[in-house]
Amino acid sequence: MATAVDRDQSHTTEDLYGVRWGRLKPVKTEHYTYYESFYLDGVEYRVNDAVYLHARDGPPYIAQIAKLRQNIVNRKRTMLVRWFFRPCELPPRLPDVDYSENSKEIFMAAGSQHTKSFQNPGCTIKKCTILCTANETWNRMPSAEEIAAADHVFDRAFDAVKLRFNRLDPSKESCGEFLRSCFIKEKLKVERSDRSGQEVKGNREFRKDVIGRGTNSGSQSNMVNVVGPRNQFSGLQADQTSRRVSSEDPTAVSFTERKAFQRSEGWKRSSGEMLDDQRPTNATRVDLKRSSKDAGHDIPTDSQKRRRLDSFRGTVQEKNAHVAGGYREIEKARLNSQTRDMSVLPRDRPSKIQLIDGNKFSERKHEGTEPYTSLSNRSNKTRINQVGGAREAAIPSRLVREGVPPPSTGKNRLADQHKSSRILETNLQSQPVRHHHSSAERARSSSLEHRRSEGAVREGPRDERHGAYPDKAPSLKNVRDTTWDMRQAKDVQMHLKHQHPKSTTTSSRTQYGPQVRGDRTYTEDALRPSAKVEKSRDNAEDEASRKLKPGPYLEDLFERPDRTSGRSFKASENHRSSGAVVSAPVLERAFSTGANGELYVPSKKIFKFSWDEKKIVEEAVSNGRALLLKNLDPYLNSVELEAILENVLDITCDVRILPPRCITCYKSAEAIVIVKKADIAEDVLRTLTENILTISENERPVLASRFAKPKESIENFHGFFNLEKFGWKINASVEQKNAVSTSHCAQSNTVEYEMGLHWRLIQDRDATAWKTLEEEHAKDLQKLKGKYLKLLR
C-alpha cells in the first residue's frame, strides 16, 4: 500500500512534474547527497522499492530503486535502479527458463559494470512487488500466499556479460549490498528509517538551500531519463494496486541471522553508508534533471519548451486522472508526434524514447488502464496455477526414480522439468536449507533415494561428487554462440527491413543503434528473441511448434546414452545387459554417467562467450592456476572439454583449445585450463597423473602439465626484414615503396627470390619432418597396442 504523505515533508516543494523529494539521508559523500524517497502523486517511492518503469507500449521494465541522489554541484537528481530481466528479455532457448508470457519469474541483472548509454527523457513509474524466493539461509522464504500475491519472484541472477545464471550471493561485491539491503535486513532498515527522522534536522539548512533554488528557478524542466534494458515484451503483468516490498513482514529476519550478517565481511558498508561511486552493477540512471536559469547547464531546446507549455496546460487533468491509479499514462498523440521514428523503430532496438516529459497525463485514461486490469486478472490466475505447479514438482523426480517418464507433455513437461530440476538442485546444496513447504522435503527425500539407488550401481567416489555441485549448469554456461556477433545482427536487420520496408532507415539506426561496447553483448542477445518471434509470426504453425519445443537441444540434453556407451565400452555393456544401470533420469542435467564413471557429453551448437582477455591467462599463468592438457582429440571443442572436466574432475574451469602446433600435423590438440585456485590446479594435476583421463572412443590418454608455454612475441618471427633497419632509405616514390611492402610474388631474378627459396626449403623440410615423425609415432602406438593384444590372448 502506498504510504501516506508525511506532514513534515509538506514544506518540500513539488517540482513542475509533481515530483516531491523526501527526506535527505544522513549520509553524504563528496559529490552527492542522498534521498530516502520521493513522492509522485501522493505515492511515496522509497529506496529499494520495486517499480515498473513504463517506457512505451508493452510490458514495463522491472527495476528496483537502488539510490536516489543529487549531485551537489549541478543539482542534478538521479535515480539509480537495478534492473531485472523478464524471461523474454533473455537470450532464447535457455533450458531452465520458462518463456511463457505469464511466467512470474524474473532474473536479477548482474555481471555488467557498464551502465546504459541511451536515455529516455520521461517514463511512467509504478510500484510493484518482487519477492526473492532463493532457497538460501539468508533469505526469508516468502509464504505461498505472498508469492501468489507478488507480481514477480526471482531466485537467480542473470549475468548479462557471461550469459549465465548466477546464484544470488550476498557476499559478492556486485549484488551483495543490494540483496542485503533489500531482502535481508528489512527490520534493520525500518529501524534505521525511524532513526533518520531525527537526523533530518541537521540537514534542514542544506535542504532549504535546495528548496530555495528549486523555487527561485521559475522555469525548470524535470527530465526523467530512464536508461534501461531493451524492451522486448510480449505480455502485460501490471497490477493496479501498489505494494511495498520493504513493508512486508519486517520481523522475519531473526536476530541470529542478522548477527551472522554483521559478522560477515562487507556488512558494514551495506548498513547505511552509501558509497557513492560504486554504483550497483547494471544499475542504470534515471535522471531527474533540473535545468534552472542560474545553473545554466541545460539549455532547453524548442521542443522542450513546447513540452513544458503542454505540461502546464495538462496539470489539472493529470491530477484528476491520477488519484486512482499509480500509472502515468503516455499521451499517445504527443508521443507519436515526438517520436515518430521511434514508433517505426524495431521493437528490439534500444531506442531513445520520449514518453512523458513529466506531467502530461493521459486524458484517455480508460483506454490505457482497462487492458492492464483485464490482463492482470488473467495473469493472476495463471500465476497461482504456476506456483502450484512448482510446489508439486516433487512428483516428476519420484516418477523418474521408478523409471517412468513424467506424465506431462509439451510445454508443461518442460516447465515441470525445469521446476523439478531446480528443486532438486536447491535441495542438494550443502548449506542448511529451510523447508517451507512439505513438497520440497518430499522432493528432497525422493531425490536422495534416487541418488542412493544410482550410487549403488556406480563405482568409485565420483557418484557422490557428481551430485555435489548444484549451482553448476554446464548447459547454461555455454549459451553463447560466437558467430552471433556480426552475422546475427545482419540477419535481424535484414528481417526488419522486410517488416518495415520504408521506415527502417539508416538514419534512425545511426541515431539509436550504436551502443557502447559493454552493452553490445547484451543488446545483441536481446536481438535474438525478437528475431525468432518475428520470424515465427509469419506462420502460425511454426510458432506453435516452437512453443512446444523451446530448443532443438533441449531434448538432446536429456537424451539417454544408449548406443555410444554400448559400443565403446564393454564394461558398461555388461552392466546394461544385467539391467543394473538405471536409465538416465531426466533430472541428471545434460550428463549421464554409466558404469565406471564414463560420461557422455552430447555436444551442442552452443559456444561460450568469447574469452579473449589475455589478462585472464597472464594472471592465471603467473598464479599457477593454468594447466596444459596435451594429446587431445583434435575434434574436441572447448565447450565439450570444459563440460568433461567439470563432470569428471568436479572443477569449475575455463578451457580453450589452443591453436595447432603445426598446421601440417594436426593429429593432436592441446588446451589451456584455468581453474579458480592454485591448489585446485595442483589437485587436478595430481588426479590426472595418478589416474588417466581418456576422452573419445580411441581412448587416447590426456596428458596434463603446468602451463609453461613460451610467450609469442615478434622476436620469435624470423625472416621478415625491415630494410630501413639496415640503414637503407628508399629514395623512391610512395608507389614504389608500397610496391615493396605490399604482397607480391617474388621475381625469379631478384635477391629476394633467392632468399625466399631458402625459406621455402625450410618449410618443406619441416613439413616432411612432421610427416615422418607422425608416421613413426603411429607405428609406436601400433606396436604398443599389439603388445597388449598379445597379452590379452
Added chain:
Amino acid sequence: MKRDLDTWWDWRAATTTTGDEDSSISPEAALELLVQKCVVLDNLSPVSYVHTIRTALEQFGKVRGVKLVRDCQTCLFTGVAFAEMESKEQRDQVVKELKDYLLMIGQMPRPARAIPACPELMIDHPLRSFSRKVSARLVTPKNPRYAQLRETAIQENIHYAHQSALIQHRKEEELKLEKTQQRICQENIDKLKFLEGQKSSDAFKLVKQIHGGLRQ
C-alpha cells in the same frame, strides 16, 4: 582499425555460413562445404593483418573472410590465418599459386605457405561437431586397462617431446637462416650505398659512358 573485429581464436572475423539460415543443409554438410572453401596460411609476417591478407589473396579470387589465429597469452598473431574463398576452385587456385610461387605477404623474404583447411584445424568452429557425443572417463589404477593406458601416456609424452624438439629445431634453423640472410642483405645494401656514393666520381662516369648504351 577496430580491435574487436578480430579477437583471439574465435570465428568472429570470418563470415561463415552455418546451418541456421537454410535448414535444408545439415551442419555436417555445411562444414564440409565450408572446409572445401577454406585455406590455411602459414609463415605470415607478424605485422600482417586481416586487410593485408585479404588484399594479397584477392588476386586469386574473392575472399569471404579472414581469421587470424592468436596466441592465448599475448593475443599476438601467431602467423597462422584462415581464409575463406568464394569457391573450391579459387581455394585450389590459391594453394597452387602459393606452392608454385613465392608470395610474400606484407613483408619479405619469407614466403607464405598455404594448405587446404581441414575440419580438425578449425578449432571451436560453431559448425564443428554438431550432434556428437563425447565420452570421457577417468581410469583409476584398479582398472585392468590402466597399465596399457599408462604406457601409452608415457609414449605420448615422448612423442610430445619429439614434437617440441622439432619445433625448437625449426626455430633454430630459421634463426640461423635469418642471420645469414641479414648478412647478405647488409652486404647488398652496402654495395648499393657504395654505388650511390660513387655516382659523382670520375670512375662512375667512365663506366656510365662505356655502358651507357646498355642502360638505355
